[in-house]
Amino acid sequence: xxxxxxxxxxxxxxxxxxxxxxxxxxxxxxxxxxxxxxxxxxxxxxxxxxxxxxxxxxxxxxxxxxxxxxxxxxxxxxxxxxxxxxxxxxxxxxxxxxxxxxxxxxxxxxxxxxxxxxxxxxxxxxxxxxxxxxxxxxxxxxxxxxxxxxxxxxxxxxxxxxxxxxxxxxxxxxxxxxxxxxxxxxxxxxxxxxxxx
Numbered sequence: 001x002x003x004x005x006x007x008x009x010x011x012x013x014x015x016x017x018x019x020x021x022x023x024x025x026x027x028x029x030x031x032x033x034x035x036x037x038x039x040x041x042x043x044x045x046x047x048x049x050x051x052x053x054x055x056x057x058x059x060x061x062x063x064x065x066x067x068x069x070x071x072x073x074x075x076x077x078x079x080x081x082x083x084x085x086x087x088x089x090x091x092x093x094x095x096x097x098x099x100x101x102x103x104x105x106x107x108x109x110x111x112x113x114x115x116x117x118x119x120x121x122x123x124x125x126x127x128x129x130x131x132x133x134x135x136x137x138x139x140x141x142x143x144x145x146x147x148x149x150x151x152x153x154x155x156x157x158x159x160x161x162x163x164x165x166x167x168x169x170x171x172x173x174x175x176x177x178x179x180x181x182x183x184x185x186x187x188x189x190x191x192x193x194x195x196x197x
Contacts, residue, residue: 027160027182029088030066034160034182038078041085050074066090067111069104079189086185090178091167098140102151104176105166109153112164119153126150145171159183 026033032044042052042060050064062074069092077087092108095101113119126134127148134140143149145168152165160183167177 025159026184027157027162027180029180034085034088034180035185036085037083038076038085041076045074045076066092067108069093079192082189082192084185084188086182086189088180092176092178094173094175096141096174098137098144101141101144101166101174101176105151105164108164108176108178112153112155112162116155116157116162120156121154122152124151124153141174144168144174157183160186 026035028034030045030048032041032048034041036044038055038058038060042055042062045062045064046052048064050062053061053063055061058078060076062076064072064074066072066074067090071093073091075087075089075091076085077089078085092104095104109119126140126143127150128134128143134143140149144166147168149166149168152163154164155162161181163177163179163181165177166174168174
């Protein structure tokens with residue numbers, strides 16, 4: 001298990017606060033509502049076939065197949081002060097070509113759109129001037145590796161937010177990430193934080 005991957009999952013779940021089915025009032029991941037303690041949720045994910053790789057800084061790291069993709073890394077996060085699951089991030093297998101990387105992104109976007117409807121927000125662009133747009137696969141991957149690629153879609157639902165994005169870790173790893181942020185438990189955690197202010 002790569003330490004960088006674990007560190008990224010923990011960081012990614014922290015950063016996912018930039019945005020915020022089943023008869024549950026919670027957002028659902030793999031048929032299981034985002035609710036309960038970390039140990040309870042991890043136990044349910046193990047029953048769904050995921051391997052538990054351990055916990056670091058309030059985030060459980062799991063490995064398994066998800067949405068037709070093999071060997072995904074999953075981070076399940078709580079707030080340290082309150083053992084209540086409210087975020088999940090999926091890191092799909094890394095890709096070394098734009099065609100496979102964007103193919104994963106658009107495949108997942110299509111499935112999410114079929115399930116949740118049209119995204120609330122979409123940005124799909126390279127941060128470069130109009131006359132220097134990347135023309136081929138290797139130029140596009142270069143833009144991803146050097147943080148000049150902004151591809152993300154957000155679905156805002158009554159139960160929480162879902163964020164799909166193309167991400168990178170330095171210049172060596174490029175992949176698609178998917179995050180689920182439960183509204184109800186997120187609001188409980190925010191209310192607890194506000195009481196502290």
